[in-house]
Amino acid sequence: MMSKKCKYAIKALIELAKNPDQPSLSTADIAKEQNIPRKFLEHILTELKQAGFVGSKKGFGGGIYLKKDPEKITVADIYRLFDGAIALVPCVAYTYYEKCDDCTSERTCTLKREFAKIREQTRDIMKETTLQSFLDQVKKK
Numbered sequence: 001m002m003s004k005k006c007k008y009a010i011k012a013l014i015e016l017a018k019n020p021d022q023p024s025l026s027t028a029d030i031a032k033e034q035n036i037p038r039k040f041l042e043h044i045l046t047e048l049k050q051a052g053f054v055g056s057k058k059g060f061g062g063g064i065y066l067k068k069d070p071e072k073i074t075v076a077d078i079y080r081l082f083d084g085a086i087a088l089v090p091c092v093a094y095t096y097y098e099k100c101d102d103c104t105s106e107r108t109c110t111l112k113r114e115f116a117k118i119r120e121q122t123r124d125i126m127k128e129t130t131l132q133s134f135l136d137q138v139k140k141k
Contacts, residue, residue, distance in 0.1 A: 006082035008036045009044050010075065013053065014134050017070040024056075024063030044082075051081050070135055076126035086123045092116040 011034040016025060027045060031038040045064055048054045055067045066073075079086060080095075090098035091106060092115045103109055 002079065003083050005040075005044060006079055008034070008041060009048060009078050009082055010131075010134070011036060012041060012044060012064075013048070013066070013070075013073060013078070013131050014138070016054065016064060016066045017131050017135055018138055023061070024065040026063045030064065047081065053078075070131035073131040074127050075129040076123060079126060086126060087115065087119045089115045092119050 012030050015030045015034050019025060027038060027042055030036070030045075031041045036044075045054060045056075049056060053066070053068055053073060054064050056062070056064050076086065085093035085096040087093035087096070089100065089111065090096060091100045091103065091109070091112050099106065100109075100112075103112070106112055
């Protein structure tokens with residue numbers, strides 16, 4: 001299940017992306033519009049900034065702004081940043097691989113083969129779903 005932190009990160013990025021006419025938004029405005037606790041949002045935005053998704057300006061007219069095109073930010077990127085592996089079991093994860101304690105043979109494990117398929121399909125959908133995908137849904141409303 002996606003964490004609240006990851007969900008809020010996506011919501012904050014959507015808020016930034018749906019206001020391209022505004023060079024930046026305040027943390028307070030993002031928090032209010034997306035119903036995210038402000039202190040929690042500040043931590044999330046710090047992580048997004050460190051990862052290169054957003055930038056910030058201080059002073060008059062300052063705030064948070066997107067550094068990447070909404071078509072280049074995928075759900076997979078954000079999910080991995082905040083929640084880690086997309087895999088449901090550790091033995092099929094790429095970056096976070098761990099052998100299952102109860103497995104006698106990974107080579108013949110039925111669970112591993114099927115969960116690898118699930119991981120691939122989930123990953124593909126998450127990589128295809130961009131911030132722009134969400135903006136397109138907002139425009140349809």
